[in-house]
Amino acid sequence: GPKVLQIPSHQIIDMGQMVTLNCDPVSNHLYFYWYKQILGQQMEFLVNFYNGKVMEKSKLFKDQFSVERPDGSYFTLKIQPTALEDSAVYFCASSSPGAETLYFGSGTRLTVL
Amino acid sequence: GDQVEQSPSALSLHEGTGSALRCNFTTTMRAVQWFQQNSRGSLINLFYLASGTKENGRLKSTFNSKESYSTLHIRDAQLEDSGTYFCAAEAGGSNAKLTFGKGTKLSVKS
Numbered sequence: 044g045p046k047v048l049q050i051p052s053h054q055i056i057d058m059g060q061m062v063t064l065n066c067d068p069v070s071n072h073l074y075f076y077w078y079k080q081i082l083g084q085q086m087e088f089l090v091n092f093y094n095g096k097v098m099e100k101s102k103l104f105k106d107q108f109s110v111e112r113p114d115g116s117y118f119t120l121k122i123q124p125t126a127l128e129d130s131a132v133y134f135c136a137s138s139s140p141g142a143e144t145l146y147f148g149s150g151t152r153l154t155v156l
Numbered sequence: 157g158d159q160v161e162q163s164p165s166a167l168s169l170h171e172g173t174g175s176a177l178r179c180n181f182t183t184t185m186r187a188v189q190w191f192q193q194n195s196r197g198s199l200i201n202l203f204y205l206a207s208g209t210k211e212n213g214r215l216k217s218t219f220n221s222k223e224s225y226s227t228l229h230i231r232d233a234q235l236e237d238s239g240t241y242f243c244a245a246e247a248g249g250s251n252a253k254l255t256f257g258k259g260t261k262l263s264v265k266s
Contacts, residue, residue, distance in 0.1 A: 044201065076253075078254075078256075084258070085242065085256045085257060085258045085259055086242065086244070086254075086256040087256070088253050088254065088255065091253060099253055132197060134199065143187055143204060143206070143246065144189065144201060144204040145189065145254060146201065147191070147198075147199040147201075149196065149197060149198045149199075150197050150198070152197075
C-alpha cells in the first residue's frame, strides 16, 4: 500500500534544544497530519495541514511547535525548545483529496533528556 | 470524557479462535478507521468505513453511525495477528481529524 516515510526513526536530544522531525508523505497526497503517542497510550491528534496552512490544531500543539512543507519537500514538525514531556513517538500521516483514509508512517521516537 | 471508548483493553486468543473488538462513540462520527499496530510500532491500515460492513480475509468490520459504534471481528486468529488494535473515528466537519480509542492489546497464543 501507500508508504509514508519518517526520518529519523529515533532521535535523542537534550532538553531545550531544537528538533526537526521529517516526513515524506505519499506522493499525490495533499493533506498532512502529525499525531503523538506516549508509550503504551493512544494516539493523539496534534495538527493537520493543507495548502501551506495549518487547518486545525489541538491543545497539545504548543507554541513551541511548528509545521511546514517548503516547496513540496518534507513535511516537518519542529519543536523549539524541547521539554521533557515532549518525549513520545510522533507519527506523520497523509491523505489525498476526496479520499478519507489516512496513511501513517512508522513514527519517530523522540527522547528528550 | 473520551469520545471513543474501545473495549476490551486486552484480549488473549488461542490460534484458530476468534473474537470481536468494539468501539462506542459518544458523539456522532461520520467514518471510522481500524489499525493494527505491530511490535515495531508501525500502524497498518485495516479498514476505512463510512457505513456498513467490510470484510478482508479473516477480518470483518462494521460501522453503525446511527447507533454510534463500530466492531472489528477476527476469526481463525493467527500468531501474526498479535498487536494492538486501534479504532479511530472522524467527526463531521473535522478536516479528517481522527480521534483514537485507547487500543486493544491482542495476544494470540499457540
